[in-house]
Amino acid sequence: MKSTRRSAAIAAVLAGVLAAGTACSSDDSGGSGEITLTVDTFGSFGYEELFTQYEKDNPGIKIEHRNEKEHEKVYVPNLLKYLETGSGAGDVVALEEGVLTNLRGQATKFVDLNQYGGAELKDDFLPWKWSLGQSLDGKSLMALGTDVGGLAMCYRTDLFEKAGLPTDRTEVAKLWPTWESYVDTGKKFQEKVPNTKFVDGLTTLFNAVLSQEAPKNGNVTYFDASDKYIADTNPAVKSAFDFVSGLDEQQLSAGLKSFTPQWQTGFKKDSFATMACPAWMLGVIKENSGDTYDDKWDVAAVPGGGGNWGGSFLAVPKQSEHPKEAADLAKFLTSAKSQITAFKAVNALPTSPEALADPEVKDAKNEYFNDAPVGEIFATTATSLQPVQLGVKNVDVRTVFEDILVALGQDKLSADEAWKKAVEDGRDKAE
């Protein structure tokens, strides 16, 4: 009797060990029909309506949307980790152009969309956007473009009125033909409205000015065409940096870093009155500000002429268990029709010539932004935008520069120290 009990105890213990060993494996593919596709996005893509429609048109497919607001420090590291370790990534993932550039040399990690009829879509995209989606060796189609980033300046009409500045968008644009006059306007503004800063933070403007300066210097920023680190010698980087450090000295910046929770709170607390806004930023502004600020934002031309900042792509990681279905979904989401829907939802400027020419885009007015003719402001310049050539380690270097700009805003570094440190730390990350 005694020994039976003992062996029972041993058996129970061993069973426990076995259970602990096998508890990790799970199976969620589900037998028949039902497929769940996970879509990873950052910021605002405006896909909610499209997901519902796709699920309705394609019974048996369920879409799980995982959105992360913060891009550089949360979304990108996680995505790279998933790709590196071969599991965890969504079936369709959104890639910002800098990240895509980083990954173009690693085409093996992504499904070649040509296998799923991607090649026929060539004419649906602006030529440069299409070629950015090719892998570095040109053999596979890694990603399809979602939007491009024409540049404008968003401003708060109610706060401008308080400061005695004009509120009409054409007159506002006349206030700042150049960045110098933009700074002057800022000084005037803050004299009247001392509790609100003129600019949200240094990082947003730095990226915007850099995207404007890049075309003047061969369309490159931190890296030249041969991927050599040139942040120290490229006048574009230096002038963008000098501009924002001057802005900091004039105390025009609220010192908020884009896409942080503090920055998001700032929208609702009148922390800042203007913000450089690429087309896709309008959706972000609307989402962060909420209904209370309906019609309080407007869009004017950006000082110093147009620029091209950002714009994204969709890709299907090879680790996806349903590459065909995922590719179909990516094709659907980047189709001209879907691009128009996304434009209407979050002002993501289409990259499809057909969508850009569509009256729904061309003549579009954005209700939230005081009926601003966003189609006219953004779409007309889209075809003339030039792609900025980014280095493989662009995101790493940009993160260094942004961190140091935050430190500059915190008065932890002088402008000189900040520039030297940014260039040096950037070089460390570039190598």
Place this chain on the structure above:
Amino acid sequence: MLDVSKRPAAAPAPPADKAPRSRRSTWFDLKATPYLLVSPYFILFSVFGLFPLGFTVWVSLHDWELAGDREWIGLENYTALLQDGEFWNSVLNTVGMFVLATIPQLILALMLANALNKRMRLRLLYRLGVLVPMVTSVVAVAVVFGQLFARDYGFVNWLLRTDGLDWTADKWSSWTAISVMVDWRWTGYNALIYLAAMQAIPRDLYEAASIDGASSRRQFWQITIPMLKPAIVFTTITSTIGGLSLFTEPVMFAQGDVGGGSLGQFQTVAMYMYENAFRHFDYGYASAVAWMLFMMILLVCFFSFLFTRRIGGEK
């Protein structure tokens, strides 16, 4: 005086086996069974503890991409690490926050336990109350503390009248904020351990001391503290391990960024290790950081042990 010499007699010895079983079965029963019964822990420990520990050494001797190429480079990771300013910055931050968080935390826990050990109304409620921080979701903690220590419209800035103070900008301020977070989460846990140990102290010691005229303060220092020594050693060591491998709180304070502030003001060694492994995919270098952290913890634990052993003035 009480006569304590009369204790109940020891229980009578169990009667000898009347029917001896086979020698082998007895041997198995006496020698093998105990090992068999404790083995699950050791099996799991060697699979999930010992093996990764050894494997990390192996990895740290390579230039090892997370899922890519690897190349033997001997101790190169370690020599690079010793000259790495960012690493030493993270060591400074970790030790700084450890001191700033752990010392007040253990003292506070001791005081809390002493208070909870007294007779009072709703004692159970208070005792359970100290556990609330431990069962609060980490995400909620992050959100709440993020709001409390926010630069604009933050509660702490309002309370201290330090408008516009950016708590993430300086070492002293970020360390303080994170230490508050750590103490909020862990003081109750340590207090409960002390409380349990306090309740195991025989009452008659206090009675005797009272009769001899010792004040309650004297009783605390001369009876409670010496009797708590094993608990104090235990909490010191667990807090040392926890404090030096601090990760969650500073990461939450930075809203999920492992960089720890614009200039690494509060990047801990664990965050630096994570950054190398999962941001730069330098698995070898991260393993070297992990081993340095391990050594550091052993060293600090040893010193804390020496220090706490002297508590109570014993030789």
